[in-house]
Amino acid sequence: MQEELFTSGRNIPHIDPSLEIWHWPISVYLFLGGLAAGLLFFMAIITLMEKDKEYPTVVKYASIIPPIALSLGLLALIYDLKHPLYAWQLYMTVRIESPMSWGAWVLLVTTPMSFLWVISYWKEMFPKWNIKFNWFQKLEAFLAKNRKYMAMAFIPLSIVLGIYTGILLSAFNARPLWNNAILGPLFLTSGLSTGAAAIILMAKTAKEKHLFGKIDLVLIIVELGLIIHMLMGMYAGSEVQLEAMQLLVGGEFTLMFFGFVVILGLLVPAVMELTELVGFKVPVAIPAILVLIGGLVFRFVMVEAGQITRYLY
């Protein structure tokens, strides 16, 4: 039996009795960043495969989401900083060892580029909003001509953006729940899956809905596999990791994790998408919305539960 207590009245705000330095904006950002990464990735792949005429939703209409999602995500990030007036210090240095520094630089490049992509499709997307400035039309023509190069840049950028949200958490060895190598690929897969779900929601043709239904199904299965991997890794891990796993399996976050993420966010949509592919009539919006909600809840569970886990006390 061991009992440990603070006798000097240690009660540091946000640290004791449990760490709570990251709040809802971080979870929301991780979700929006993953969603934007997924959309940008599919957009770039379809463009590079020269299928952009066949899948207009992916390359055109859904491309409105990433700039909005990234801008809101950045605002959320800055909102959660405790010393926000010094945020520019992020861009005074490149720190290879710090995932947050990687993320800051990738966001600095990706966010403006996602705006430029929308401008490159301006005439086709908003035929009524004809901007008559000469420089804008020149810019639009120039961007439309070089769309392929932008797509080439988006592939690595979107993958780094998607994976960094997970690596950011897994780099903290002091938080046993986060400290596993599978979190990066898991967040990337979840981001791609929410991206596919958003495309299904916006798609107008059955062909697009069908293709992204299939992609989403594969991604959901991969994600389930990665979640099992993560839990097994913690189950076979050290004591602190076992304690961390118990938060998700049988502890405080079980209902949120298994109910909203695994069952409603992954299993139910997978079954619905499967029955739809087999030929039954299923409104595809339902699994898509479930996947999006599941992705958001997953970020909340990981951020909140991870902060509770610690080595001492």
Place this chain on the structure above:
Amino acid sequence: MRYAMVIDTLKCVGCSDCVVACQTENNVPIGYCRDWITETVNGAYPNVELELKSERCNHCDNAPCVRCCPTGASHIVEGGIVLVTPNECIGCGACIQSCPYDARYSHPEGYVDKCTFCHHRVEKGQQPACVSVCPTKCMYFGDLDDPNSEVSQLLKNRTWKTLAPEAGTKPHVFYLI
């Protein structure tokens, strides 16, 4: 030069003088603390053991807070002391998340703050405030690279432990047991 602190848990009575001295010396905001006392009871009656420890930032060799800092505000200075530059810190909280000892906190002014091993005193050849006030003289501060220093001798002759060694941080605060 490699500064370290050695704390004798057999001599510590848990009076919290080190906590108050630190708060006074470093003008720590009310309600916050850079060091604290823990009381650990091991075993069941009648075989019980009590251990008192004064804890703080461990000024690790392999400091996860320095690794995770996106701006380089957390850095290691000569002697292995981990410091934070307030006007480079954006208050993102990455270092707070990365510390296995939960030694860092967000200062009400926004930046992240923690024990500095009283760098301003050590520079002048003085002892950290907590060490200098300890009424039982259970705390020692010195250079690990010097084999004749008090801390090196204590670590050579006594049994000691560090906190959460499994976190792989190579801490520089040692507890004699």
